[in-house]
Every structure is written in structure tokens, then in C-alpha cells.
Amino acid sequence: MPAPRKSVEVEDVTKQRRFVFVLLPNFTLLSFAAAVEALRIANRMSGRTLYTWQLTGEGGGSVHCSAGVLFQLDCDLPELTRDDTVLVCGGIDVHVGTTKKLMNWLRREARRGLTVGGLCTASYALARAGLLDGKRATIHWENQDSFEEEFEEVKLTKSVFVADGNRLSTAGGTSSIDLMLKLLADHHGEDLANAVADQLIYSSIRTDQDTQRLSVPTRIGVRHPKLGQVIHIMEAHIEEPISPALLAKDVGMSTRQLERLFRRYLSRSPKRYYMELRLSKARNLLMQTDMSVINVALACGFTSPSHFSKCYRAHYQTTPYRERGSQGGRLSV
Known part of the structure; x- marks a missing residue:
């Protein structure tokens, strides 16, 4: 140069x-x-x-x-x-x-x-x-x-x-x-x-007001304003999940319309998508912290440890306890 x-x-x-x-x-x-x-x-x-x-x-x-x-x-x-x-x-x-x-x-x-x-x-x-x-x-x-x-x-x-x-x-x-x-x-x-x-050929200089992650529409590959709003609400309420009826009401839709929206763009129900978000956070906490499995369950909106374990096994094909035992390392990027 x-x-x-x-x-x-x-x-x-x-x-x-x-x-x-x-x-x-x-x-x-x-x-x-x-x-x-x-x-x-x-x-x-x-x-x-x-x-x-x-x-x-x-x-x-x-x-x-x-x-x-x-x-x-x-x-x-x-x-x-x-x-x-x-x-x-x-x-x-x-x-x-x-x-x-x-x-x-x-x-x-x-x-x-x-x-x-x-x-x-x-x-x-x-x-x-x-x-x-x-x-x-x-x-x-x-x-x-x-x-x-x-x-x-x-x-x-x-x-x-x-x-x-x-x-x-x-x-x-x-x-x-x-x-x-x-x-x-x-x-x-x-x-x-x-x-x-x-x-540095760095044409988009960011400030401390810019957030790390891509926007919800960019991440999911769908640009539908109400779908993005609902997912944003879900992500903000992991510990205390909101029912599909209230989610639909928050964005001015009926529960049936919300169901169709998720089925059309994400090939799953709102309830299933919400569950996957909660389980993803649970997995992060299991792999990256020393929190007890019960506390991880509570932090992700599960009031019953047995229900948490059942949902976790169905999604990840292993139990929370085995996941914790096989963890490779915390805070990994």
C-alpha cells in the first residue's frame, strides 16, 4: 500500500x-x-x-x-x-x-x-x-x-x-x-x-448508541412489522412469558391471525417459537453459568423443573443435567 x-x-x-x-x-x-x-x-x-x-x-x-x-x-x-x-x-x-x-x-x-x-x-x-x-x-x-x-x-x-x-x-x-x-x-x-x-475500509462507523445484533426482520429473514413486534416482545419477556392471546392483542391482531402469521413465515406456532427462545436462553445459562438447573428453569419461565426437563429433552435430545455435565466452557465466543 x-x-x-x-x-x-x-x-x-x-x-x-x-x-x-x-x-x-x-x-x-x-x-x-x-x-x-x-x-x-x-x-x-x-x-x-x-x-x-x-x-x-x-x-x-x-x-x-x-x-x-x-x-x-x-x-x-x-x-x-x-x-x-x-x-x-x-x-x-x-x-x-x-x-x-x-x-x-x-x-x-x-x-x-x-x-x-x-x-x-x-x-x-x-x-x-x-x-x-x-x-x-x-x-x-x-x-x-x-x-x-x-x-x-x-x-x-x-x-x-x-x-x-x-x-x-x-x-x-x-x-x-x-x-x-x-x-x-x-x-x-x-x-x-x-x-x-x-x-480500514470501514464505511459504517458505529457509536455507543448502536446495538450489536441484527434487527429481528433481518435475523429471521422476514420483513413483516407485526411479526417483528411480537418476537421483540417475546425476547423481552423470557422469565415471565406472555400468552399468545395477549401478544396478539398487543399488536392489534386476533389470536388466529397471529397463529397464521407464524405458520406462514416461520413454519411453527407462536407458542412453539416462544418455547424455542426460552430453551435457547436456558441452554446458554446452563453452559455459561454455575446457576442450578432449578434457577435456570425459573429464569426461563418454567415453574416446574420436571416440565423444563421434558421440554429441554424434546428439543435438544438430552437433559439439562447432562448438558451441564458435558459443557465445554463458559463465556465462549
Whole structure:
């Protein structure tokens, strides 16, 4: 790629900023690489070394990402300065990497007043360390249910990223780019952030007001406003399911019309679709938390454990107890 003819004029070039990336075992490569690339390109586009970065992790040495690539770390968990920004990079089995040593280190460095963030599932590590108490935060949509159950004191959102004071979090994947572009704009102005986005061929920059998941019509492949409304209501009422009659009334339809709508577009009844949503959440909670099977059942709208087990077996061909026993890992992306 040819060098730019002219560097982008930037604001506030009085000092370099250092990012310290804490790579947890099996971290998600995309989330980490997207963040580093944004910093590298910012340096290139400005013609200055605005940013430096350091790779660290418990024990130093090396660490594998979830794609199997081995990364050499610069050092063990270091002592930092107030001007540093810590970004913990999580991924599969983040709870394994969230050790007592890591949490104590995060708490110690946070007391210095520096900015601490979590990429992908690393919001879990920050929450375990108590750094997100009373803060807004986000995590990958697949892990939202379990996170919400475990960390009630965190104000969990569905945003692609969140910057709440000196606490940062992203939902994983390309959301690291959105967070870094915001930081670049805050540090050095919109011109640099836009130039970096252009180099990344990133034409739709998202803000913290954008949500992670595709819209309901896009996800189900059907653009019918009332069907989308009903599914949205269902997703918002998993713990206390709403009857098909009330769902139909909420969107100005008869129960029979609602039934026909679901049969036509989704080849199943509203009751069956609702059950699948509840069972999907139940499976996430079984695989990603230590909640008892009874509490999982209650969280998903089942008042009877035996009924929950019967429905679960019919859908997944195994019991909730066997599912829990065969789980591969919690908080996996």
C-alpha cells in the first residue's frame, strides 16, 4: 500500500499514549487485531508516533489466541502509570484466565485512576474484579444472559461498545474498531479518526448508541412489522412469558391471525417459537453459568423443573443435567 502523500493534521500531539494489551488464554484474535491496527494506522496517517503498545499477560512468556496463533508477550503484568490505558482481551473460557492474580492486578492499577477496558468477553474479568460495579458495560450478545445473571450490579447494555468514564467495554468482533475510532477522535480529532476508518475500509462507523445484533426482520429473514413486534416482545419477556392471546392483542391482531402469521413465515406456532427462545436462553445459562438447573428453569419461565426437563429433552435430545455435565466452557465466543 503506498504511503499517504500528506499526513493528517492532528490535535493534541503533546504526548504519546500507551496501550497495554492483556492477552488472556484463548483470546479472540479479531478483537485484539482490530484495536492494534487502528493505533498503527493512526500513527501512519499522522506521520507521528501518537501511540505505543505493549503485550502482557500473567507470567509473561507466550499465549495462544482462540485461532491457535502463538503470541510472544513483552512482559508479565507490569506496574503502570496513570496515563496508560489497559485493554484486557478475552475470548473462549475467559473465566479460566480470570485468575486471582489478574483481578488483584486490575484492582491495583485501577486505583491509580487509569482507564481500563475489556474487549470481547473480557468484560467478565473486569466485572469479577469489581471494576464495573455501577457502570454501564457491554459484552457479546451470546453471553449477555449469563453475565446479567452473575453481575446484577453492572448496568449491562446491548451496545457495540460502551465508554463509561474510565471504563471501556466492547461486544467483540469488529466493535473494537468502533471503540478505537471514538478514542482517536477524542484524543486527536475527527479528521484522524475518519482517515483511519477510510484506511480500514470501514464505511459504517458505529457509536455507543448502536446495538450489536441484527434487527429481528433481518435475523429471521422476514420483513413483516407485526411479526417483528411480537418476537421483540417475546425476547423481552423470557422469565415471565406472555400468552399468545395477549401478544396478539398487543399488536392489534386476533389470536388466529397471529397463529397464521407464524405458520406462514416461520413454519411453527407462536407458542412453539416462544418455547424455542426460552430453551435457547436456558441452554446458554446452563453452559455459561454455575446457576442450578432449578434457577435456570425459573429464569426461563418454567415453574416446574420436571416440565423444563421434558421440554429441554424434546428439543435438544438430552437433559439439562447432562448438558451441564458435558459443557465445554463458559463465556465462549
